[in-house]
Amino acid sequence: MTRHLLAAAFLTVVMGLTGPGLAVQPDEMLSDPAQEARARALSAEIRCLVCQNQSIDDSDASLARDLRLLVREQITAGKTDQGIRDFLVERYGAFVLLKPPVNASTWLLWFGPLIVFILGVIGLTMFFRNRAQSGAPAATARLNADEQARIARLLDDMEHGSESHESGDHGKGDKP
Amino acid sequence: MKRLLFIAPLVLFLGIAGYLGFGLTRDSSILPSTLIDKPAPTFDLEALIPDGKGLKTDDLKGRVALVNVFASWCVPCRAEHPIWMRVATQEKIPIYGLNWKDKRSDAIAWLEELGDPYERIGFDPDHKGGVEWGVYGAPETYVIDRDGRVRFKYVGPVFSETLNETILPLVRKLQETP
Numbered sequence: 001m002t003r004h005l006l007a008a009a010f011l012t013v014v015m016g017l018t019g020p021g022l023a024v025q026p027d028e029m030l031s032d033p034a035q036e037a038r039a040r041a042l043s044a045e046i047r048c049l050v051c052q053n054q055s056i057d058d059s060d061a062s063l064a065r066d067l068r069l070l071v072r073e074q075i076t077a078g079k080t081d082q083g084i085r086d087f088l089v090e091r092y093g094a095f096v097l098l099k100p101p102v103n104a105s106t107w108l109l110w111f112g113p114l115i116v117f118i119l120g121v122i123g124l125t126m127f128f129r130n131r132a133q134s135g136a137p138a139a140t141a142r143l144n145a146d147e148q149a150r151i152a153r154l155l156d157d158m159e160h161g162s163e164s165h166e167s168g169d170h171g172k173g174d175k176p
Numbered sequence: 177m178k179r180l181l182f183i184a185p186l187v188l189f190l191g192i193a194g195y196l197g198f199g200l201t202r203d204s205s206i207l208p209s210t211l212i213d214k215p216a217p218t219f220d221l222e223a224l225i226p227d228g229k230g231l232k233t234d235d236l237k238g239r240v241a242l243v244n245v246f247a248s249w250c251v252p253c254r255a256e257h258p259i260w261m262r263v264a265t266q267e268k269i270p271i272y273g274l275n276w277k278d279k280r281s282d283a284i285a286w287l288e289e290l291g292d293p294y295e296r297i298g299f300d301p302d303h304k305g306g307v308e309w310g311v312y313g314a315p316e317t318y319v320i321d322r323d324g325r326v327r328f329k330y331v332g333p334v335f336s337e338t339l340n341e342t343i344l345p346l347v348r349k350l351q352e353t354p
Contacts, residue, residue: 049207049312062277063312066303091217091310093210 023060023068030072039072042081046071046088047098055098209310209318209329216243216324217308221298224275224283231272231298231305237324240350241270242343244294245306245316247278248286253315256333257290263339264293269347273297276306276314319343321350 013033024043030036043057048064056064056071067088074084088096100106143151211217220232229235236243244260246253260271273294275283280299287294300306309318319328328346330338 052205063303066277066307070303070307089210091210091307092312093207093310095207 023056023058023064025065028065028068028072030076035072035075038081039068039075042071042075042084043068045085045098047096049092049096206331207310207312209326211310211318211326212329214326216318216320216326219298219305219308221274221300221305224273224280224297224299225287229296231274231296233324235272235296236320238322239270240322240347241272241320242347243272243274243309243318243320245274245276245309245311245314247276247314248282249278250314252333254286254290256315256335257293259334259336259339260293261291267344267347270295274300274305274309274311276300276311277303317343319346319350 024040030039040057044055046056046067048054048056048059048061048067050061050063051059054064056067058064071084074087079087085097089101094101094103094106100109102110216233216236218233221230223230231243242263246257263269264271271294273296275297278299278301280301283297283299298305303311309316313331315333317330317334318326321327327350328343330343334343
């Protein structure tokens with residue numbers, strides 16, 4: 001049982017470390033797999049400032065390598081993940097995090113789409129309400145005497161055969 | 177009131193288009209420094225040149241100075257280098273070098289070839305000093321005031337225009353304020 005577990009752990013580590021397109025070089029890695037896993041997870045959140053849309057975990061830039069080593073050094077030194085994030089944000093600004101933090105300057109970024117959605121819902125609600133209000137009186141209005149008479153004639157026609165239909169004279173009922 | 181509602185989408189569109197259009201005029205590769213108006217970071221770098229002077233935080237106090245991040249492998253650094261030679265001979269501003277991610281022998285050869293405008297040069301082969309400054313490329317240039325605070329950062333090579341219109345006026349202003 002333990003042998004299986006060991007084999008599974010070994011495979012997980014080996015497969016984890018040999019994933020596709022790794023920028024992390026073997027000589028950078030920490031010997032403790034748990035710490036290395038933390039470093040990998042944290043590196044994936046940190047922007048490479050040279051290539052900007054890659055994380056330092058993905059990037060082959062030499063600055064990214066320096067930052068990967070710095071992350072690992074600080075992990076070994078016992079710093080928390082948040083402590084390392086704070087260290088980098090202090091020096092490079094919040095831009096260094098691929099996921100922007102929620103604060104006063106990013107409220108529009110985070111909640112803008114929600115606000116636009118809510119405005120859209122309010123707009124649509126108002127639109128349909130208006131339409132229902134202006135449409136409703138017409139739909140429920142009583143027919144006047146003329147219209148009643150026309151309906152009676154039409155119903156009468158339908159009951160007594162359909163000569164008018166066969167003749168194609170759809171307008172017959174309209175004749176006074 | 178109804179009519180106002182009809183133009184609301186147009187106003188909203190123009191607002192968003194204007195905002196995003198303004199965003200396009202900004203160069204996203206230039207990051208604002210988090211150090212502006214803050215004390216220079218804590219760092220201590222050994223001298224690049226064996227019998228020269230190194231660079232550390234306390235060296236930045238007392239005079240208005242420039243800190244220039246450079247490397248021998250950096251082509252724009254070579255392009256801006258004559259500017260620093262000119263400042264070193266014509267202006268009363270110390271220039272401190274931060275030799276970033278370089279090989280010592282390469283950097284020394286580079287200075288021997290082009291001239292050395294720096295009063296002090298800190299040697300930073302592994303980004304230990306650079307990370308404190310938020311350096312993400314070379315060249316970068318900082319203006320430091322008399323109290324050792326960072327007042328300005330310029331990313332990319334400095335040419336006459338930036339020097340004469342931005343850096344020197346700021347330096348003069350800082351030198352004049354007691």
